[in-house]
Amino acid sequence: MKWLVDTLGFEELQRQVFKVRRFLLASSTWPGGIPPEVAKAGDAPAGVAVDITPTPMGQGTAVALSSPDPYSRWLDANVVRGVAKGTVSAYAWARLGDITSDQFRSLAAIQRELGAEVRVTNRQNLVYRGLTDAQLPTLFDRLRAIGMAQPGAELSRDVVACPGADTCNLAVTQSRGLADAIGARLEEEGLAEVGGIRTNISGCTNSCGQHHIADIGFMGAERRAHGQSAPGYQLLLGGYVGQERIHFGDKALRLPAKAAPEAAVRVVRRFAEERGAGEGFRPWMERAGGAKAVAEGLRDLDHFPDPSEGPEFYVDYDETGPYAVETGASECAT
Ligand code: SF4
Structure with a gap:
């Protein structure tokens, strides 16, 4: 937003916002009805044909x-x-x-x-x-x-990731590589066409991949195991954009990066098997006992093998060498 104000100027940005605001649901469905300021200014809601x-x-x-x-x-x-x-x-x-x-x-x-x-x-x-x-x-x-x-x-194969360590100087993990791996596992398991579930991935806390407002959200984090650094993720469950406000996902558990695709597959499978007709992810998750209860079925995945037995756990997706965090100067708005 700050770049838009800087580039367009406040008045022009305001003009453009007012131009499209009449299409927003909020003006007709906001609790308490249309705010007096909007009613006075004559902002007609778009309505439904x-x-x-x-x-x-x-x-x-x-x-x-x-x-x-x-x-x-x-x-x-x-x-x-x-x-x-x-x-x-x-x-x-x-x-x-x-x-x-x-x-x-x-x-x-x-x-x-x-x-x-x-x-x-x-x-x-x-x-x-x-x-x-x-x-x-x-x-x-x-x-x-x-x-x-x-x-x-809006099908489960539509996994979204920020650029991550492919091109971002601030990245802690290869978020795009994880997105690719999750997509491939969902296709393998016949789960790529489950509707009504979003997976988003960010390569660090800056959240450009919007993991915090996805049904299944992964945020890149450095882990340490057996005296070594390793790529990992914090899993959040149940984030969503509501009519009136955004609800962040609840912390479920932390995982090695290489175990994250299996975690996504298990959550999507369980949701597909247990959801009621038309039931969304968050209501299902609450019925299942919340994020921590769903995470219980993933607990075995939070395990780093000894580097001699599982060297791949210490190398991030699309990388050839051992994992090491080397963040540089930011190039994006964060
Ligand atoms: S700064 Fe943004 S684009 Fe870069 S890794 Fe973090 S979340 Fe991804």
């Missing part, structure tokens, strides 16, 4: 894939119809948020062909907006040709 069935979306959305047909699965998971006007949007899914230069060229060509607006999402995907239903088969074909039509949005 009567003849539209909007797509449920956001954290906890219980996405269900209804058919084995790839196009139907993409429609179920990646296409969203808006609340006010039924505007059609569709996600192009980017694994780990990565897009190659060839994919970028194709995405730009798709944008020109369909005349759609494109935005990036905070789950590291792209979304095409302002589509018509008739354009969806074309968009699916184009995205499939560049490997970006996998059902992803």
Whole structure:
């Protein structure tokens, strides 16, 4: 925000905020009704169109894939119809948020062909907006040709990570490497398409990966075992963005980095097996006894073998040498 004020100036930023504020739910659903200041200034809420069935979306959305047909699965998971006007949007899914230069060229060509607006999402995907239903088969074909039509949005495979030690000077761990490993394990275990559960990873306490507001959150931390440094994570469970405020995840336990994928798999499996119809992660977790109770089933994973028996526990993902914390000067806003 401070960079926006610095770049745009306060008045311009305020103008832009007011321009989009009328689309926010808060102005119509805030407890106690619309605040007097808003009512006085004539800030009309966006409202809900009567003849539209909007797509449920956001954290906890219980996405269900209804058919084995790839196009139907993409429609179920990646296409969203808006609340006010039924505007059609569709996600192009980017694994780990990565897009190659060839994919970028194709995405730009798709944008020109369909005349759609494109935005990036905070789950590291792209979304095409302002589509018509008739354009969806074309968009699916184009995205499939560049490997970006996998059902992803709001499914468990949509793991989000900050850049971590790949490029960040402040990183303690390789958060992207862990995200890759979790995604691979979920695919192996047939758990990559569980709906309504988010996993986010940050490579240090600065939290750029927003681990603290994810259902399953990992935060990179140095561990010491057998006289050596080793990559590790603090696991948080049950963070979410509510209508009125954000709830941070509860501390569950600390783990070696190499045990974190197994922990994620166990939590996703248990949630998938035990959740009630339409039940979100946090209500399930509370019914299961809270974060500490869920962590009891993971306790055996907090174990560092002797370096001679498990040398991989002392080397982070995508690294070749022994783990060592070497943080440098910050390049980002933190
Ligand atoms: S500073 Fe931000 S981007 Fe860098 S490792 Fe920490 S959380 Fe990740």
